[in-house]
Amino acid sequence: MSSDALRAAPGSAVRLGDMQPGFRGVIVAVRRPSGSAAGATDPEELELRLLEFGFVEGARVEVLHEGPIGGDPIAVRVDDMRVALRRNEAMNVILTEASA
């Protein structure tokens, strides 16, 4: 279903890991990272962790802050909760920009 969601919004899908503070969007897919993007963690484990922190399809996300060095990690609001994560992991969260 996640790949369907990606196809449904061609061109406008962005990765959370690329976004700057101020960005608002809605999650259309949470991907299972492939290969080296998963780091030392098992890919399914990372997907589950993202899901457990509320990064789930349909959740509203706003990028609030970024870290002092290299803009990493980022602090985001997921629905009603503030979460900090590294950009590398945030690359697996695909969003479309919210209209307003």
Add this chain to the structure above:
Amino acid sequence: MNLSAIPTVALVGNPNCGKTALFNALTGSRQKVANYAGVTVEKKEGLAELPDGRRLRIVDLPGTYSLRARSPDEAVTRDAVLGRLPGEPAPDVILCVADATNLGLVLRLALELKTTGRPLVFVLNMIDIAERQGIEIDVDALSRALGAPVTATVATRRRGLDTLLEIAAAQAAGTSDLGPDLWREPSAADVRNAHRAARDLMRSAVRPPSRPDTLTGRLDGVLLHPAAGLLILLGLLFLMFQAVFAWAAPLQDLTEAGFAALGAAATAGLPTGWMQGLVVDGLIAGVGSVLVFLPQILLLFVFILLLEDSGYMARAAFLMDRIMGGAGLHGRAFIPLLSSFACAVPGIMSTRVIDNRRDRLTTILTAPLMTCSARIPVYTLIIGALIPERTVGGFLSLQGLVMFGLYAAGILSALAVAFVIRKVLWRGGSEPFMMQLPDYKIPDPVNLLRNLGQKAWAFISRAGRIILPLMVLVWALSTWPSAPEGAEGPAIAYSAAGRIGHWLEPVFAPIGFSWEMVVALIPGMAAREVAVAALGAIYAVGGAEGDLAGVLSRQWPLASGLAFLAWYVFAPQCVATLAVVRRETGGWVWPGIMFAYMLALAYLAAFIVHHVAVAFGLG
């Protein structure tokens, strides 16, 4: 009193939901803290009493987002809930504690807890803050949808506690109709489905805040600001150091004076002989040398608890993550490493906040490289004895510069060691860093004091159980065999420690250590600063440190003194640290690795420093 007749109630919830405050409010002072068998996870349980005299056994389980365990703490929560812990009854009732202002994730956890078939009570804690924000929760609708009673509390103001206990007791009484345990490790699809169900629940029963909290957002605007945030963090650290080193000093002097008076009283009261030595030099001096750090450790923990309870700690980890990450450390390693400047023992204990085992081990292995306060007396003595008191560049004290250099050497070597561990021991990418940034709140003083008391007791009892016997052993080694009649030189030269010192001298000769210096390292095993007392005994001068410094400045070549300082940057010989690492890692493998690598670095550093100094004509 038959404990098994008292129903067990387990508290489960997300981190930062006020679960521990609720536990404290329910059990008051009737609680005990221990460890779960075989793991280093704290086990907190207590008794709650209903107005009619019925009792409930309350167990506070580590916070979690899911029963799918990621850390030892979370594994305990899962096993306790499922009744898989040996010697622990499965809970009769699960209290799922929710932060009423933040229900999304905990509703999913509640749905997961439902699948265990155990009776569930859903607790809307911090309901006052939710009310203030204008969040409206339809308790009946929520209760119907969850299939579990829902009740509201304000743990810090003791609101709603009787009702909660009443409901929990009623649920426990009806335990005969347990549902089947359908829990299984959830897949990604399961988590998505549960989220969907939780969201539907939110829509039907919770109206979003009409006056949302803006304080946290405004504070974060400053505290997470790339420049201002870092400056404030540095300011807080500076304040913390100031407190630990300056404010604790009078209390430490008092402790020291107290133990000195106790020692004098014991000397006067006991007949001269080995018994007097054991009591005065072994027991009293031993316990005193450990307890003298209690004021520092308490102050440090006050700061850490304040930062944690207010919600700032997660922000500090956020700001430091990239800086620490460069060396392969986790953002959360920041606090344990900071604590280690007071003492590595509480520092290593506080690595429990790091859920990944590898990140935790890296932190544990590097923590003792932070210059702990036990090294200060050694540094002060040697610097005072051997480094001339003059200024460089007009205003900088040379002695102060050397002290600073020793601190910097510790920090840099810790970063280097962490980097090497990351590259050699576990290669591959870094572990994910994902952390909730809780809303800011004012710490509750009662909870703070209770936590502080528990930490203090943990330290004192450890001092009693581990450090004390070792102090006695070291004292015995330094005392027997005693010097023969009419022998020349200090008595310690004839003792087992003295013999070991002589025997090891050839090994230490390449780094410029005399046998006296080697002997001082042996009692230094018990606590690093004991080396100062040992040097005092060897050179047979009284307690006054000024005299000892004078002797050292005449007897020690500068190159040897500098090598001794370099050795102490690493100084592997701290039994308390090794013992706590054994406890936290569950075996002797990691303390062994730690001892070996620190020993190697200490020797290498002293070797280099000695030879460079000799080459510069400082021999």
